[in-house]
Amino acid sequence: SLGLWALLPAVTGAPTNRRTCVFFEAPGVQGSTKTLGELLDAEQGSPRVIRCLYSRCCFGIWNLTQGRAQVEMQGCRDSDEPGCESLHCDPRPRAHSSPGSTLFTCSCGTDFCNANYSHLPPPGSLGAPGFQGPQADPGESIWMALVLLGLFLLLLLLGSIVLALLQRKTHRVRGGPEPEPDSDRYWSEELQELPELCFSQVIQEGRHAVVWAGQLQGELVAIKAFPPRAVAQFRSERAMYELLGLQHDHIVCFITAGQGGCGPLPSGPLLVLELHPKGSLCHYLTQHTSDWKSSLRMAVSLAKGLAFLHEERWQHGQYKPGIAHRDLSSQNVLIREDGSCVIGDLGLALVLPGLSQPPTWAPTQPPGPAAIMEAGTYRYMAPELLDKTLDLQDWGTALRRADVYSLALLLWEILSRCLDLSPDHRPPPFQLAYEAELGSAPTTCELWALAVDERRRPYIPSTWSCSTT
Incomplete structure (x- = not known):
């Protein structure tokens, strides 16, 4: 334990809905997270603190070299990432900054939780199957049991509410539900069909879409086909291409947007673009x-x-x-x-x-x-x-x-x-x-x-x- 809790100043006037974290940046560290919060005045000899603007999550980074840990950075996260729900700073190995040195980082979601850590594994245990991360000290066991019991009771209550809503729904008069913004019906109504569009072969596959070579009214085109689950990505890219004044010799030319037909070929929303046969x-x-x-x-x-x-x-x-x-x-x-x-x-x-x-x-x-x-x-x-x-x-x-x-x-x-x-x-x-x-x-x-x-x-x-x- 680093024993920093005793040095922390009282949070004077800190709103309850804003996370407050320890702030520190070692000399020579690249980049700064000062803009992610509001730095508060601290007494001489006390760690600086920062009140987060964009998240309720603190972070800490330590450099472990030859068994000795040095703090590199502490402050606010830019968003509530996975791991921010942790109540304590549980460091995990992030990268080897140099031979013999390893960086550890933690995210946590309570005030000043990034001031300290309970345990760092010895250098020989990094990546070993038996490494389980920081160990909680025995005094926390009862507290953790109470937290788990509270979560169980909360889940039981939520389950009862959901069951009551489902029972109520079965007694309601049947009616047509409102279409969801990303439902098939919603996007298909706003897009024209392109009966003259022909698909030829796949030329590139990405995370959200597949690009085909094809023809539209006899002209060679590239067809970016989105599955129905990626309607949000389709709308975002379409809106960008349709901005006025975006035409340029060195920006790919947008032709039209539409939807595919029935059959085994793509039937979701489509962007039709200029084809460049030489590829990427x-x-x-x-x-x-x-x-x-x-x-x-x-x-x-x-x-x-x-x-x-x-x-x-x-x-x-x-x-x-x-x-x-x-x-x-x-x-x-x-x-x-x-x-x-x-x-x-x-x-x-x-x-x-x-x-x-x-x-x-x-x-x-x-x-x-x-x-x-x-x-x-x-x-x-x-x-x-x-x-x-x-x-x-x-x-x-x-x-x-x-x-x-x-x-x-x-x-x-x-x-x-x-x-x-x-x-x-x-x-x-x-x-x-x-x-x-x-x-x-x-x-x-x-x-x-x-x-x-x-x-x-x-x-x-x-x-x-x-x-x-």
């Missing part, structure tokens, strides 16, 4: 190398497309807000026939706060911290998203910068296949960013340790800086 940037770089001119064409077009997305602008009397992509990866960038790039997959894109929005333009409700922190492919996440220290006070600028980080990784992938940057004009086989260091499926902990803690980036050969192209 990842597929193209795997199959092809390029000279300096071709590499530059891909890089510049990609940068132009992202700059257009980020820009807030008026054009021909139409207002286009700034947009953060938030899932920029070589799978979500396509290659045009002329060798330039277009940015696709706006499923996680977010409209950014603007300075020149017209009075009649009504954006959606400003997102909360959890929604702002949401991002796509872990490999391309900026460090401030990996460790959740994104600046929430100026989140529009922060999300633009996170996109630029992803763009830099894509530029690295493009240049890694450039013939003119290789001394023998034989570039190595294509690898994704960080694939050489972490393999094809890195975990968030591995990416955090590499990109945040060690501040490493993909290797840049010396021949790149010596090139005369």
